[in-house]
Amino acid sequence: TFTRSFIRHPGICVIIPLLDNDKIVLLRQYRPALEEELWELPAGTLAGREENQAVVAIETPESCAARELLEETGYAAGSLEKLAACYAIPGSGDELMHFFYAFDLERREQHLDIGETISEVRIFSLAEIEMMIAKGEIRDAKTLIGLFYALRRQV
Numbered sequence: 001t002f003t004r005s006f007i008r009h010p011g012i013c014v015i016i017p018l019l020d021n022d023k024i025v026l027l028r029q030y031r032p033a034l035e036e037e038l039w040e041l042p043a044g045t046l047a048g049r050e051e052n053q054a055v056v057a058i059e060t061p062e063s064c065a066a067r068e069l070l071e072e073t074g075y076a077a078g079s080l081e082k083l084a085a086c087y088a089i090p091g092s093g094d095e096l097m098h099f100f101y102a103f104d105l106e107r108r109e110q111h112l113d114i115g116e117t118i119s120e121v122r123i124f125s126l127a128e129i130e131m132m133i134a135k136g137e138i139r140d141a142k143t144l145i146g147l148f149y150a151l152r153r154q155v
Helices: 061-073 126-134 141-153
Strands: 012-019 023-031 036-040 043-045 048-051 054-057 075-087 096-107 118-125
Touching (some): 012 061, 012 075, 023 061, 023 141, 043 061, 096 141, 126 141
Antiparallel strands (some): 012 043, 075 096
């Protein structure tokens, strides 16, 4: 007999905001568990509710992606394109990460959630992003996955 613990999660959306097809918007976010700031793609959790010992999403990944992009960066997407979905930690949880490209960005107003600390929103070229990855300056897994998709898209 053995016991396992699982994390039940409604899922997250990770957004790759593209400007001029060769520039990407990143944000610098403070992560209390690490006690440091990380460069990240905008992302957030789907609204969910508990049901049958699980947490189920009560919004679509598309609506979550649009909401989180605006909240965290202040950009609204003219269109979103889903490119992938993968599990974050399948050995101990059911969190599914949905990845989206965001196109036709329009600058609006940022609306951070309570407790969310984003010190900077900045536009980077693909070449700058490649250098940041090579130097270990981007260390967030969901961001690396999204950026690898974006860099592969340019090949």
